[in-house]
Amino acid sequence: MKEDVQKMVTISNQKQKLWLAITMIMLIFLQYGAVVGSQRVPAMFVFGDSLVDVGNNNFLSSLAKSNYYPYGCDFRTGTPSGRFSNGETFADMIGRLLGIPYLPAFADPNTVGTRILHGVNYASAAAGILDETGQHYGERYSLSQQVLNFEATLNQLRTLMNGTTLSQYLAKSIAILVFGSNDYINNYLMPSMYSSSYNYNPSDFANLLLNRYTRQILALHSVGLRKLVLAGVGPLGCIPNQRATGQAQPGRCVDYVNQILGTFNEGLKSLVDQLNTNHTGTIFVYGNTYGCFGDILNNPASYGFSVVDRACCGIGQNQGQITCMPMQVPCQNRSQYVFWDAFHPTEVASAIIAWRAFSGPPSDSYPVNVQQMSRI
Template identity: 65%
Template sequence: MKINDMKKMSIHIGGYVLIAAVMVSVILQQPELVTGQARVPAMFVLGDSLVEVGNNNFLPIIARANYLPYGIDLNFRPTGRFSNGLNFIDLLARLVNITSPPPFADPTTSGNRILGGVNYASAAAGILDESGQNYGSRFSMNQQMVNLQTTLSQLRTMMSPQAYTDYLSRSLVILVFGSNDYINNYLMPNLYSSSFRYRPPEFAYLLLNQYARQLLALYSLGLRKIFIPGLAPLGCIPNQRATGVAPPDRCVDNVNKILGTFNEGLKSLVDQLNQRLPGAIYVYGNTYSSIGDILNNPVAYGFTVVDRACCGVGRNQGQITCLPFQTPCLNRSQYVFWDAFHPTQAANSILARRAFYGPPSDAYPVNVQQMTLLH
């Protein structure tokens, strides 16, 4: 199985077959857990279900993961993470050597608990306020920015002005948005009109313009180190494979092709922000190529199943996502996808390490490890 190259992407996934052995050895030989002093004082996380840690548990929404078998590999504790175990942000936090930040909506997330950062991510959230509304109430990107400012107002009272400025400039911000603007908006013409109103490039520019405003707002708030992963090859997730549009052994190429403008534009936006904003360190995460490499070379990474979910119902176990108390697959570490939409902990671990240790083709212009060292 190969993912078709995206015409406008600067990284062509097919080319990774030739260098897979080298890349895998570099990434997988790195330590799982960095020990010692924390690399950043705090981590602030904004995004969707790929990085949520439980905010939707406190919201009136059906997009929740607070039931088994979610969390089956976290000592059978469903926390609201859309994973069998840890998600991308948990594993990246380990590498940065800080505790994964608590969910904003949890009433206990206050006082000293917010000093290490807060996670605002909400399943079904998109760049556009309307995206994901079919699931119910959630924190959209704009609302998450409001929530972030609430936290920053509290933090400002907990330290001196100079300490606060230094704290923000050294903290790490992660934003993971865009998937729901496609999966739960543009690719749902029966519920949303966006695909009738915008051609794919026009929709991508709409998203990028909205995204750019908030990326600039982060800088104006005093934050300087900002990591922004792009979109994965969404046409390869079980949910999209389950549509039956593509042959059984292929991804939905038409879905993957429309993502090129967004990913290419986001990388270009990172360049523009770094050039125009003094002291800014914006970094683009090439999730598309990282996931594509895993899907093109699964055995090299220890995977045997790439085309269906470990837990789900129907074609590719992706027509209906993981249901309460459903029995998942036993060999979870060999599956790339946990449910209809999300990677397993094993896949998340690889993505986190590529973001932290990877070359410019994975994290541009520097990786997360390097950005934590810059001042």
């Protein structure tokens, strides 16, 4: 028995050292603005919400913006870019691992001509699968609008390459889609502003989201994309914003919120199986954000974290009642915090999620990881 315990402790220590080493290597590359590997795919296209927005909302009439300090305090330029992070986003890091430079924001007027050849980022803070999600923040690019924006990019690409070349370019490129979080925290879980929780039980609402999502995924497929990563929704009941509601005991996540996400995430994984069966020559991947992030929260010390229940920058209970404000002084030991603000992970936490999506087993990225996808 004693030997078994010692063996488990040894394995745990090895795992901790491994993840700390991986994270440090990733962050060294991030600090110096290096592209981690040779270019593996022609381009990457990113669709989603504030978890992967790189500044689209800077150009929109929206309350959901992060173009002020201390956002970006650890970004390679040391200045805010519109990313909802102290540094890079999960998608930035996946891009680096694929050998893709930072993608320009679609809404930036300078995103034209050869600047779009490595791909474009369409993500918009407060955006959801449903068009109405996040409307209380003002303008944002919903999923359906982001698909239309991609089609506008296609029109530009047609002026830069012929039809055959464009088809091959799109087929080899990777699309990352990160949606669903706002449909819960900025719609379903806000009954004072949205009627969805009165009209649908959690299971029916998840199915509504999946049906709408499928429609847009197929639209992207119809115009030529053949490699799509669909990220699941993380454990929203554990973000500082939800912990600050007082619906859970101190130190605990809001279990109800996490439980209602099950139908959506399980349905999204099943959808990936269905799409892969029905569309030969295309690979759809499910990113197990919930499982990967849950592992970090359940075993923080193994990843070098010491603070999991409050934000590095924010105001009120759990630093999550009001998100990071302009010129607010953030925590100093940011690498020990899982959450940067009331809603978003720190750069270090994002680095772990990115690495697991890129090189992890099927339990992290199903049925293949992003690295394997890039070789197909």
